[in-house]
Amino acid sequence: MQLDIDIEGWPEGEWDALAARAAQAAGEGEPLLANPRLVASVLFTSDYEVHTLNRKWRERDKPTNVLSFPMLEREELESLAADGPPEMLGDIALAYETCAREAGEKGVTLEAHATHLIVHGLLHLAGHDHVDSDEQAEAMEGLETRILAKLGIADPYGE
Numbered sequence: 001m002q003l004d005i006d007i008e009g010w011p012e013g014e015w016d017a018l019a020a021r022a023a024q025a026a027g028e029g030e031p032l033l034a035n036p037r038l039v040a041s042v043l044f045t046s047d048y049e050v051h052t053l054n055r056k057w058r059e060r061d062k063p064t065n066v067l068s069f070p071m072l073e074r075e076e077l078e079s080l081a082a083d084g085p086p087e088m089l090g091d092i093a094l095a096y097e098t099c100a101r102e103a104g105e106k107g108v109t110l111e112a113h114a115t116h117l118i119v120h121g122l123l124h125l126a127g128h129d130h131v132d133s134d135e136q137a138e139a140m141e142g143l144e145t146r147i148l149a150k151l152g153i154a155d156p157y158g159e
Contacts, residue, residue: 001027001038001089009046010096018111021151022118029119029147032077032126039086040125042118043093050095065102066117067093074127092121106156116156119147 001023005016019042027034043049047063054060054067070090072080080087094117103113128140145155 001033001035001040002086004039004041005044006041007044009049010044013111015044015114018115019118022115023122025147025151026119026122026126028150029143030123030126030128032074033089033122035077035080035082035087037080037082037084037087038077038089040089040122041091042121043091044114045093045095047095047097050093050098053093063095063098065095065098066121067091068121068124070125070127072125077126090125092118092125094118094121108154108156112153113156115151115153116144116148119144 003016003019003023005019007015023033023040050067051061051063054062054064057069058067068090069092071088072090077089094114099113099117100110103110106113123140123143128143129136141157145157148154148156
């Protein structure tokens with residue numbers, strides 16, 4: 001997978017390298033994300049921008065930590081050949097202030113939390129979800145946990 005990364009309003013850091021590592025690990029955990037034709041955009045931005053996107057596209061008038069906007073259905077990913085022109089998988093936007101606050105509340109680094117949220121967002125782009133049932137949530141959380149463990153990041157859902 002190729003990433004198109006835009007960073008605005010985040011502190012100095014290796015956010016592009018972090019996103020690339022997260023995407024690589026996500027592709028190892030969810031093979032559909034390993035297709036070399038896929039392109040995903042990752043926007044590191046402010047609560048204000050994510051709030052605006054959330055209100056416009058999700059009709060939720062508040063910021064959130066990460067938003068995902070898939071452009072392909074899971075069935076399309078499953079049938080996508082490895083050869084051919086680039087295919088836009090979708091967009092992910094991370095809100096700095098919310099991510100930083102949550103990292104502090106969880107007692108983890110901003111880098112670890114951002115990595116988790118990128119993996120989470122990419123799994124949404126691959127058709128995984130956690131809202132329809134407890135089983136669905138457990139499956140997605142388990143996949144996230146296994147991917148993050150490969151990156152040396154502790155289970156974000158553990159007690």
